[in-house]
Amino acid sequence: MTERVPVTDGGIDSDIRATRLRVLLRGALWALFVVGLGIVFIFPATMIVIGVFRDGLPTAADVPWTFDGFVAALSNPATWTTLLNSLILVAAGGTISTAGGAFFAWIGTNTDVPFRRALTPLMIINLFIPPLFYTFGWIMLGNAQNGLFNQVLRNLWGVEGLINIQSWGGLIFTISLGFVPFAYLLMLGAFRNRDQSLDEAASISGAGTFRTFFTITIPSVGPAITGAAILIMVLIFQSFENPYLLGKPAGIDVFATQIYAYIRDTTPAQYTSAFTLSLMVILLVVVLFSIQRGLLRGRSFTTLTGKTSRRDPVRLGAVRWVFAALILLFLLLNLVIPLGAVLLGSLQPTFGVLNRLTLDNYTAVLADPLLRSSLVQTAWVSVVGGLIAMSVAFLTTYIVLRRRGFLRAYVSLAMWIPWALPGIVLSLAFLFAVLAVPGWSGLYGTPLLLGIVLVVATIPLCVRLIEGALAQLSPELEEAGKVSGASQSRVFLTIVLRLILPSFLTGWFLAALFISGNLAVPMLLAPPGFQPVAVTALTLYVNGDYSGAAALFMIILFAAAIVIGLVGLSRLLGSRISARTSATNHAP
Amino acid sequence: MTEVVVSGLTKKYGAKAALHGLDVRIRSGEFVTLLGPSGCGKTTTLRCLAGLEKPTAGIVTMGDRVVVDTERRVFVPPEKRHIGMVFQSYALWPHLTVAENVGYPLRVGGMRGVERRERIAEVLDAVGLAEYGDRSATALSGGQQQRVALARALAARPGIIFYDEPLSNLDTKLRFTMGRQVRSLHDENGMTSVYVTHDQEEAITLSDRIIVMNHGLIEQDGTPEDLYDRPSSAYVADFMGFQNILTGVVVEAGARHADVEVAEGLILRAQVAELVRMGDTVTVAFRASHVHVEPAGSTGVGLFRGEVVHSTFVGSSVDLVVHARGASVQARIERSELERLGLGHPSAGDTLEFRVRASGALVVKGREGQRQAYATEAVNMVA
Ligand SMILES: Nc1ncnc2c1ncn2[C@@H]1O[C@H](COP(=O)(O)OP(=O)(O)O)[C@@H](O)[C@H]1O
Ligand SMILES: [Mg+2]
Numbered sequence: 001m002t003e004r005v006p007v008t009d010g011g012i013d014s015d016i017r018a019t020r021l022r023v024l025l026r027g028a029l030w031a032l033f034v035v036g037l038g039i040v041f042i043f044p045a046t047m048i049v050i051g052v053f054r055d056g057l058p059t060a061a062d063v064p065w066t067f068d069g070f071v072a073a074l075s076n077p078a079t080w081t082t083l084l085n086s087l088i089l090v091a092a093g094g095t096i097s098t099a100g101g102a103f104f105a106w107i108g109t110n111t112d113v114p115f116r117r118a119l120t121p122l123m124i125i126n127l128f129i130p131p132l133f134y135t136f137g138w139i140m141l142g143n144a145q146n147g148l149f150n151q152v153l154r155n156l157w158g159v160e161g162l163i164n165i166q167s168w169g170g171l172i173f174t175i176s177l178g179f180v181p182f183a184y185l186l187m188l189g190a191f192r193n194r195d196q197s198l199d200e201a202a203s204i205s206g207a208g209t210f211r212t213f214f215t216i217t218i219p220s221v222g223p224a225i226t227g228a229a230i231l232i233m234v235l236i237f238q239s240f241e242n243p244y245l246l247g248k249p250a251g252i253d254v255f256a257t258q259i260y261a262y263i264r265d266t267t268p269a270q271y272t273s274a275f276t277l278s279l280m281v282i283l284l285v286v287v288l289f290s291i292q293r294g295l296l297r298g299r300s301f302t303t304l305t306g307k308t309s310r311r312d313p314v315r316l317g318a319v320r321w322v323f324a325a326l327i328l329l330f331l332l333l334n335l336v337i338p339l340g341a342v343l344l345g346s347l348q349p350t351f352g353v354l355n356r357l358t359l360d361n362y363t364a365v366l367a368d369p370l371l372r373s374s375l376v377q378t379a380w381v382s383v384v385g386g387l388i389a390m391s392v393a394f395l396t397t398y399i400v401l402r403r404r405g406f407l408r409a410y411v412s413l414a415m416w417i418p419w420a421l422p423g424i425v426l427s428l429a430f431l432f433a434v435l436a437v438p439g440w441s442g443l444y445g446t447p448l449l450l451g452i453v454l455v456v457a458t459i460p461l462c463v464r465l466i467e468g469a470l471a472q473l474s475p476e477l478e479e480a481g482k483v484s485g486a487s488q489s490r491v492f493l494t495i496v497l498r499l500i501l502p503s504f505l506t507g508w509f510l511a512a513l514f515i516s517g518n519l520a521v522p523m524l525l526a527p528p529g530f531q532p533v534a535v536t537a538l539t540l541y542v543n544g545d546y547s548g549a550a551a552l553f554m555i556i557l558f559a560a561a562i563v564i565g566l567v568g569l570s571r572l573l574g575s576r577i578s579a580r581t582s583a584t585n586h587a588p
Numbered sequence: 589m590t591e592v593v594v595s596g597l598t599k600k601y602g603a604k605a606a607l608h609g610l611d612v613r614i615r616s617g618e619f620v621t622l623l624g625p626s627g628c629g630k631t632t633t634l635r636c637l638a639g640l641e642k643p644t645a646g647i648v649t650m651g652d653r654v655v656v657d658t659e660r661r662v663f664v665p666p667e668k669r670h671i672g673m674v675f676q677s678y679a680l681w682p683h684l685t686v687a688e689n690v691g692y693p694l695r696v697g698g699m700r701g702v703e704r705r706e707r708i709a710e711v712l713d714a715v716g717l718a719e720y721g722d723r724s725a726t727a728l729s730g731g732q733q734q735r736v737a738l739a740r741a742l743a744a745r746p747g748i749i750f751y752d753e754p755l756s757n758l759d760t761k762l763r764f765t766m767g768r769q770v771r772s773l774h775d776e777n778g779m780t781s782v783y784v785t786h787d788q789e790e791a792i793t794l795s796d797r798i799i800v801m802n803h804g805l806i807e808q809d810g811t812p813e814d815l816y817d818r819p820s821s822a823y824v825a826d827f828m829g830f831q832n833i834l835t836g837v838v839v840e841a842g843a844r845h846a847d848v849e850v851a852e853g854l855i856l857r858a859q860v861a862e863l864v865r866m867g868d869t870v871t872v873a874f875r876a877s878h879v880h881v882e883p884a885g886s887t888g889v890g891l892f893r894g895e896v897v898h899s900t901f902v903g904s905s906v907d908l909v910v911h912a913r914g915a916s917v918q919a920r921i922e923r924s925e926l927e928r929l930g931l932g933h934p935s936a937g938d939t940l941e942f943r944v945r946a947s948g949a950l951v952v953k954g955r956e957g958q959r960q961a962y963a964t965e966a967v968n969m970v971a
Contacts, residue, residue, distance in 0.1 A: 197679035200640050203666040204673040205693035206744070215692075219683040 034410065037396075040456060041414035044433040045421065048282070051275035051432055069272020078258070079277065085247075086237060086254040086284075088168075089175060094233040096176035101183025102225055104330070105191040106217065107323055108184075110199075112313045114324040118331075120188065126181035126334055128510060128560070130517020132241045132534055133553050137338030138165050138174050139245060140345045140546055148341060166249040175242050177334050179232045186231065190224030199314070209314070223295070230292045234285050238422030240520035255281045256424045256520065263428065263524065278425040285420045339557075345550035361551035371536060371548075375555060378516050378533040381451055386512030389455045390504055393462030397470055398496065415463060423457045423520035430456075431525065445527040453521050458511045465510065469503035509563065516556055590651045590747030590780045591616040592637065597646035599632050599804075606632045607804045609646070614782060619774050621783045621791040623827070624801035630784040631752055633801070637782060638673055638750050639666035651747060667696075672741030672749040672779075676756060678733045680725040686736050687712070687721035693744040711739040714773065731762045735769070742773060748780040755790065767794055788828055792816060800824050820861065821953035825873035831918040832876065835954060838868045846951055847889060848872050851915035857889040858949035871954035876907065878948030879919035882941040883929055890946060896938045906933055910942060917942070 052070050054063045073079055108119040141148045142165025153159045164170065198220050202212040218225070240256040248257050255277055262274040316323065347357040365371045399411050421429065430453045434443045443449045473496065481491040497504070519534040526535055533556060537549040597610040606629045614620050622630040635641040637648060639655065642663060648656040650671075655664040672693075680689055687708050694704045712718050715735040720728065725736055734754060741749050751770070755763045771794050774781045785791055791798050792812040800807045800815065800823075808815060808824045819825035822833050836850035846864050849855045850872060858872045882891060894912035906926070908919045919942060926933070934940060 195677055195679060197675045197677055198681055200666070201673065201675060201679040201681070201740070202692070202696075203640070204638060204671060205740070206667045206670070206696040207692075208665075208667055211696065216681055220681055222683050 037414040041417045044429040045417045047429045047432040048278050073273040073276035082258040090233045090236045092172045093175040093236045097179035097183045098229040100180040104184050105187045109191040113320040115327045123181040123184045132517040134338045135245050137341040140341040166246050171246045183228050186228035187224050190221040230288050282420045342550045346554045348547050351546035361547045365551045374531045374536040382512040382516040385455045385515045386508045389458040389462045389511045390508045394466050419460045427521050427524040447530045450525045454515045465507040593649045595647050598644045600644045619781045619796045621795040621798045623791040628801045629804040672746040674737045674741050674751045674754040676753045678737040682726045686723050686725050689725045690739045690743050711743050715739045751783040822871050822955045830873040833873045835871050838864050851913040854892050854913045856944050857946040858951045860951045870951050873952050874949040876918040876920040882943045890944045896934045
């Protein structure tokens with residue numbers, strides 16, 4: 001027995017009480033967090049599995065449990081056509097965009113190709129423009145009846161409908177091109193950090209430039225390439241806008257559009273078929289992610305770090321001018337031409353009239369109370385939704401990084417769900433989840449539900465953006481804060497959030513833009529009287545008012561550009577002011 | 589076996605030259621080391637020889653083949669030079685196994701089947717990695733990776749192998765054994781080796797010949813003994829571990845010796861390589877171990893009285909910082925020497941009689957600003 005040290009100051013009791021309170025409070029907060037994640041992420045996902053075996057809406061009375069719908073869906077040839085189409089699109093798009101991204105990443109980091117320094121800014125700008133906008137641009141250009149290209153061809157040579165973007169070719173072309181920037185940014189780090197002496201060792205061994213590139217350069221960043229390829233394939237599996245706008249008119253259905261068709265284009269809605277297809281998508285995504293895990297297992301690609309011999313970039317000779325031309329071509333195809341088409345379209349009094357450009361469409365859009373309210377509502381949903389999505393992504397990523405055990409595993413699982421669920425499936429799952437719980441059915445058909453699903457659908461993007469920034473934040477910075485006497489929440493706000501702020505703001509901006517460009521979710525969930533711009537533009541487009549739709553998109557892009565401009569300006573002013581104050585401080 | 593002749597090798601990065609017209613001849617079968625501090629141009633030289641860098645000017649021949657001649661616009665790329673190289677970062681390909689790494693030069697060279705397998709086994713055996721062929725190259729330890737890199741460089745039996753600080757990522761003990769292995773592989777395979785390091789000990793133990801570089805120029809070129817015993821300049825002397833480098837005026841000039849007054853009344857006798865005249869300002873270099881303690885009352889050249897300002901016990905000897913007539917001298921005195929003279933360990937404040945042996949002191953080429961540099965160093969040491 002050790003002798004008890006008499007407690008003289010009597011403070012121990014209050015410390016015990018405070019500790020107990022802290023534990024309780026913390027426990028309650030965590031419980032709330034766990035339940036909240038469960039409700040928003042996990043519960044809706046279970047609806048998909050249940051939905052496969054119950055034929056009907058959850059609100060309907062006496063829905064029987066049955067395999068019939070499942071069997072029917074699997075014996076329907078359309079299901080297999082859809083699978084085949086999806087696989088073709090994923091394989092072709094995934095391969096082309098990964099190859100393109102890797103090629104540009106290599107050019108940008110390892111060679112002496114002119115304009116290579118423009119690549120990263122170009123790709124980032126590309127990333128900031130939602131896919132829906134591009135797709136519209138391409139339709140305006142390559143539509144078989146009245147696309148700009150076809151009009152020009154008709155006027156010049158009298159050829160009709162030579163180019164048709166609404167086809168297999170157009171679909172693969174736009175999907176591949178659209179994912180190149182993402183692929184590029186995913187692989188950029190690997191190409192930049194790779195030890196260039198790996199290539200030099202190959203030259204020394206007698207291998208020429210070409211052989212070195214294919215046997216050493218590319219394989220040595222293998223995991224980065226397969227990682228990017230798999231992520232992009234998952235995203236293509238989930239894409240809705242391009243297949244809906246470009247594939248469907250040509251009779252090409254993929255999972256996302258076929259699921260939508262089962263719910264909206266058939267009466268009565270075939271929910272079990274929709275859920276069966278959803279389950280197939282999820283399984284395919286799981287398979288893709290496990291392939292990636294399998295590829296990485298037991299292989300270490302981290303070479304000796306430290307002094308890498310970074311020397312002159314690879315001198316490519318005359319080929320570099322060809323590659324420079326490819327950069328310019330990419331700039332044209334993936335930015336200038338489609339955006340130019342939208343801009344031009346928005347200035348035409350009626351689509352196709354090129355000689356009298358006006359701003360009438362803009363004034364018309366802004367004068368129409370319905371369109372104006374559509375813009376305002378979209379702005380609200382995007383800005384608030386973007387903030388919430390970034391906050392959730394930030395918090396959960398932080399927990400996954402800093403916590404161990406159950407919390408970490410649980411949060412990782414919850415965060416994984418939106419990765420596996422395409423927007424259309426997510427919407428469907430939420431629809432059923434809301435209807436399944438008696439007290440919640442009031443949410444059905446409200447902007448709130450739409451907002452929640454948009455946030456969940458945007459979270460994977462946000463997680464991707466914040467992960468990199470958080471990974472660089474050493475835990476010691478926070479520990480130093482705690483040791484200095486700051487509470488956990490204070491450390492979180494004044495140290496973690498402060499350091500992460502630039503990434504956070506960028507992510508918020510990007511998330512808002514993506515929410516404003518999301519078509520799949522509002523198509524299924526937008527309540528009457530509440531139409532986000534994506535749906536409004538689609539309605540205008542379907543009614544033949546291309547110019548009005550174009551003006552709507554341009555207004556969003558202008559608004560985004562103004563935000564960027566303001567941010568840039570405030571930064572400039574901020575650095576001026578801080579420079580001046582520090583100058584006066586240091587003055588003798 | 590490849591002889592390398594370099595003449596007028598110049599390499600500029602932008603306006604700044606990293607190499608200023610180097611002339612070197614490396615004989616067939618020789619083990620030559622480029623030695624010098626970081627940034628002096630060793631790597632650039634090596635890479636120009638290997639063909640990884642295009643020289644701005646100059647001619648390089650390997651064997652009887654001109655591989656670089658900037659005037660005649662000849663440049664043979666590295667893959668056509670039939671060379672081997674060991675990189676500082678090892679540069680092992682992470683997607684290949686040990687055997688595949690080693691076999692890559694053979695595969696590229698068109699060797700196949702049994703012959704290639706046997707050659708891989710042979711070189712892996714030579715570096716003691718016979719059992720490791722199927723491992724992933726980057727999953728090995730640092731020393732093992734180093735040996736894979738060595739095996740790969742040797743595999744195609746190139747006439748010449750380049751090494752760029754290959755041991756700098758290893759710990760001290762491993763560095764020693766690996767160095768020995770590098771040298772014995774050189775001897776067994778009879779190729780030419782060009783080795784780059786900033787470590788004088790490594791250079792001395794491995795090389796047939798050392799080329800000391802300084803700011804893109806060759807400072808001295810000679811055998812390890814030459815450099816160790818007879819550095820020709822203060823720069824090389826400093827690099828070779830001459831702790832005392834002092835400037836003074838010649839007061840007595842002979843054919844082989846000169847007496848140099850390095851501080852008022854402090855005259856040292858030193859060997860001369862080139863003729864010096866009375867009144868010349870010269871630099872004298874000597875090692876701390878060339879300073880000896882003399883019995884009180886001795887007479888002769890190179891003798892001086894000095895006050896010990898710092899004394900450090902280092903095992904078999906004692907390191908002293910001595911002040912004598914305004915000059916600061918470092919001395920390493922053997923304890924046996926002190927015992928022979930019946931002296932205890934000198935401590936700060938003691939005044940003793942010292943002598944610098946003429947056989948150990950050298951008159952060397954000075955370098956600009958050096959007096960200043962050594963003065964500050966001495967002050968720092970005392971402070
Ligand atoms: N790619 C490069 N661009 C510009 N300067 C370089 C480049 N490579 C080397 N240098 C410069 O050339 C000089 C010699 O470098 P290097 O040969 O690497 O030295 P060492 O190998 O002796 O440390 C240094 O001053 C270095 O800064
Ligand atoms: Mg170097």
